[in-house]
Amino acid sequence: MYAYNQFDQTLVDQRVDQYRDQTRRYLAGEIPEAEFRVLRLMNGLYIQRLAPMLRVAIPYGLMKSDQLRTLAQISRTYDKGYGHFTTRQNMQFNWPTLESVPDILADLAKVQMHAIQTSGACIRNTTTDPFAGVSADEIEDTRPWCEMIRQWSTLHPEFAYLPRKFKIAVSGSSSDRAASQVHDIGLHLYHNEQGEMGFEVLVGGGLGRTPVIGKTVRKFLEPQELLSYLDAVLRVYNLNGRRDNKYKARIKILVNAVGIDAFAEMVEAEWQFTKGKDLRLPTAEIERVKGFFKPPNYLSVENAQSSLKAEMAAHPQFAKWYKQNTRDHKQPGYRIVVVALKNQLQAPGDVSHQQMDGIASLADQFSFAELRSTHDQNLVLADVAQRDLLSLWLKLTDLGMARANIGTLTDMINCPGLDFCSLANAETLILSRQINETFDDMDYQYELGEIQLKISGCINACGHHHVGHIGILGVEKGGKQVYQFTLGGSASNDASLGKTLGRSIDQDQVVVVIGQILDVYVQQRKTDETFLQTVRRIGFAPFKERVYGTHQRSAA
Amino acid sequence: MALIKDQQLSLSHAATPHIRFADWLDDDLVISDAVLTNGADDLACLLANANKLSVIAIEFETFADGRGFSMARMLRRDGYQGEIRAVGDVAMDRIEFMHRVGFNAFELREDQDALQALAKLGEVSVHFQPSADGKGPAYMR
Ligand code: HEM
Ligand code: SF4
Numbered sequence: 001m002y003a004y005n006q007f008d009q010t011l012v013d014q015r016v017d018q019y020r021d022q023t024r025r026y027l028a029g030e031i032p033e034a035e036f037r038v039l040r041l042m043n044g045l046y047i048q049r050l051a052p053m054l055r056v057a058i059p060y061g062l063m064k065s066d067q068l069r070t071l072a073q074i075s076r077t078y079d080k081g082y083g084h085f086t087t088r089q090n091m092q093f094n095w096p097t098l099e100s101v102p103d104i105l106a107d108l109a110k111v112q113m114h115a116i117q118t119s120g121a122c123i124r125n126t127t128t129d130p131f132a133g134v135s136a137d138e139i140e141d142t143r144p145w146c147e148m149i150r151q152w153s154t155l156h157p158e159f160a161y162l163p164r165k166f167k168i169a170v171s172g173s174s175s176d177r178a179a180s181q182v183h184d185i186g187l188h189l190y191h192n193e194q195g196e197m198g199f200e201v202l203v204g205g206g207l208g209r210t211p212v213i214g215k216t217v218r219k220f221l222e223p224q225e226l227l228s229y230l231d232a233v234l235r236v237y238n239l240n241g242r243r244d245n246k247y248k249a250r251i252k253i254l255v256n257a258v259g260i261d262a263f264a265e266m267v268e269a270e271w272q273f274t275k276g277k278d279l280r281l282p283t284a285e286i287e288r289v290k291g292f293f294k295p296p297n298y299l300s301v302e303n304a305q306s307s308l309k310a311e312m313a314a315h316p317q318f319a320k321w322y323k324q325n326t327r328d329h330k331q332p333g334y335r336i337v338v339v340a341l342k343n344q345l346q347a348p349g350d351v352s353h354q355q356m357d358g359i360a361s362l363a364d365q366f367s368f369a370e371l372r373s374t375h376d377q378n379l380v381l382a383d384v385a386q387r388d389l390l391s392l393w394l395k396l397t398d399l400g401m402a403r404a405n406i407g408t409l410t411d412m413i414n415c416p417g418l419d420f421c422s423l424a425n426a427e428t429l430i431l432s433r434q435i436n437e438t439f440d441d442m443d444y445q446y447e448l449g450e451i452q453l454k455i456s457g458c459i460n461a462c463g464h465h466h467v468g469h470i471g472i473l474g475v476e477k478g479g480k481q482v483y484q485f486t487l488g489g490s491a492s493n494d495a496s497l498g499k500t501l502g503r504s505i506d507q508d509q510v511v512v513v514i515g516q517i518l519d520v521y522v523q524q525r526k527t528d529e530t531f532l533q534t535v536r537r538i539g540f541a542p543f544k545e546r547v548y549g550t551h552q553r554s555a556a
Numbered sequence: 557m558a559l560i561k562d563q564q565l566s567l568s569h570a571a572t573p574h575i576r577f578a579d580w581l582d583d584d585l586v587i588s589d590a591v592l593t594n595g596a597d598d599l600a601c602l603l604a605n606a607n608k609l610s611v612i613a614i615e616f617e618t619f620a621d622g623r624g625f626s627m628a629r630m631l632r633r634d635g636y637q638g639e640i641r642a643v644g645d646v647a648m649d650r651i652e653f654m655h656r657v658g659f660n661a662f663e664l665r666e667d668q669d670a671l672q673a674l675a676k677l678g679e680v681s682v683h684f685q686p687s688a689d690g691k692g693p694a695y696m697r
Contacts, residue, residue, distance in 0.1 A: 007682050010681065010682050011680060011682045011683075011684070014679060014680045014681060014682075015680055017679075018679050018680060022649060030667075031647075031649070035619060035647065035649070038619070038620060039649055121620070121622075151684040151685075152684055152685050153684075154684050155653075155680060155683070155684065156684075156685055157625065157652070157653035157654075157656035157657050157683075157685075157687055158622075158625045158626055158629050158653075158656075158657050158687065159622070159625075160622065160625075160653055161619070161620055161621065161622025161625065161650075162622055163622075227685075235626050235629075235630075238622055238623060238625070238626045239595070239599065239623055239626050239627075243595075243620075243621060243623075273633060278686040279685075279686065
């Protein structure tokens with residue numbers, strides 16, 4: 001993976017000093033509250049209901065084991081011994097003190113990490129496919145491009161005070177695992193008919209209050225001009241995005257207001273000034289960055305393989321885990337392993353310091369000392385030789401991280417909701433607990449197949465509920481917490497926004513309603529049909545009939 | 557009012573331009589080579605007239621209004637060589653970025669200490685992207 005040079009290190013170190021001085025002046029009363037708010041947000045520090053919350057950047061989800069150990073250490077020293085992986089592949093700490101943040105940032109800088117631009121109205125951490133560089137269906141490795149975007153966007157002087165936050169996602173495989181269609185900019189690496197590699201550029205996707213699927217603004221972008229083109233989009237947005245209403249300030253609103261064609265013309269006009277100039281990426285620079293992402297020293301197939309069949313026969317639980325939590329690898333003899341952060345006891349995405357240390361050691365032992373975070377709040381060990389799978393599984397089992405539920409109902413995404421978030425309308429973590437208690441039969445979950453359940457505690461949609469096959473949104477009605485269901489959303493290639501099923505549901509009825517929805521699916525599905533396919537085929541009527549038809553349990 | 561200009565504290569300097577760009581444009585009787593503008597003005601028009609101006613003061617009504625950053629950047633890109641002055645809600649924590657995009661003068665908000673502010677220029681000494689300050693991106697060094 002990318003390693004800092006003196007240049008990167010200087011930048012991060014100086015940034016820590018700068019923030020230390022800002023914190024000192026704020027505490028001395030020299031920076032007004034409203035202004036410090038913006039300064040701390042640019043360094044990932046929110047003030048939440050109970051305490052500040054610090055969001056640490058994990059650029060495109062890639063980490064070294066040492067970095068994860070530092071995160072574990074930080075959680076012990078400054079927090080309550082755990083961290084939380086977010087849907088944008090970052091890590092959040094929920095309990096640091098404002099005064100300690102400069103020290104945390106200094107600790108992070110020692111292992112080439114930071115919290116720069118993890119919040120605020122600026123260009124955020126670029127996200128990508130957690131299987132980049134290893135997946136069997138990959139067209140092109142996205143990581144070097146993400147790194148080039150990271151560098152360009154870091155402390156960008158012109159784009160630090162945008163109308164609103166700005167998120168970029170990059171996908172380079174035939175299946176989109178980066179939710180690129182619901183980002184401000186989505187980039188798809190592909191080969192055109194002439195066989196040249198380039199980007200399709202989508203703009204104006206996003207969730208939140210006004211969910212929108214991104215639209216193509218440029219069919220093919222020559223990769224050398226990636227930064228000059230992004231620069232043009234950002235400048236058009238910075239000058240023209242709405243600033244009078246923060247709910248209408250995202251680029252999606254601008255794109256919808258002027259129309260995608262007019263927007264594309266504005267970008268093209270601006271691009272004429274920057275194309276082919278100093279933002280054009282020299283081939284040598286592209287090659288230099290690509291050099292950081294060369295494949296590791298894989299074992300030969302013969303050495304990497306083992307008697308997998310016999311091992312599975314001897315350990316049926318291992319066989320289930322293999323099937324559910326590992327994926328095909330480019331390299332023969334290797335598997336991609338998804339480590340579930342979705343057990344019955346912890347909130348989705350939460351990870352204790354012992355687990356972080358444990359996983360870091362497993363990465364050292366079995367996956368070239370690297371790991372990744374995913375946008376559905378799990379971890380990935382990307383390069384595990386087949387012969388090591390059984391030992392890995394045994395050790396993950398000890399850590400409570402071998403639940404074989406990836407892609408199933410209980411592999412849900414969940415925002416923190418009312419337990420932590422000051423914007424929340426309703427609790428969400430209680431729902432994940434109830435769901436885990438009710439649907440604890442794994443065989444039933446396997447039977448159901450792939451289901452993406454996504455839960456948000458308010459309309460800001462941090463839990464991506466619009467793109468859940470089943471989405472749940474917490475709302476408040478007459479002082480009561482109730483939940484709105486949506487069905488049929490997806491963040492993959494066939495991206496779509498879920499539609500509301502009907503009246504909101506009381507908290508104690510949420511699991512009942514999930515059960516009813518699943519019943520309808522099981523009754524109506526055709527052979528091999530997934531939940532999403534069934535919903536799309538049969539429509540909402542049968543679900544509505546089952547949920548609302550005979551019962552009167554709505555919360556008005 | 558403290559003014560930082562060309563990376564120095566400026567003791568003798570012109571007062572804040574008070575003629576709005578829109579008025580300057582509309583009224584032939586207004587004779588001045590210094591105007592006050594902000595993100596609400598017609599930027600294309602400003603760019604077209606910049607060569608007639610020696611001071612362009614870009615106003616930040618609130619510090620969060622980042623349009624001024626792109627305005628300065630585009631003025632410099634077009635070859636404008638006069639003064640670009642940041643006025644309004646201008647504080648030490650933003651002047652480094654302002655400087656990078658092409659501002660060369662800063663009228664600081666009243667609560668700001670000018671000497672302290674001066675020390676903020678160049679606080680982060682390395683840059684990943686080209687800007688109006690002529691410093692190239694990392695890969696061009
Ligand atoms: C606990 C404190 C949090 C606060 C105050 C917060 C606040 C917000 C707000 C206000 C939005 C809406 C932005 C908009 O519509 O422009 C948003 C969106 C979002 N947040 Fe959070 N959030 C928090 C935690 C999280 C967590 C823990 C995650 C990940 C698990 C997360 C991931 C996201 C994502 C993915 C969006 C997507 C919406 C979009 O970009 O279109 N947030 N958040
Ligand atoms: S969706 Fe709402 S409740 Fe959940 S974290 Fe985001 S802002 Fe908070």
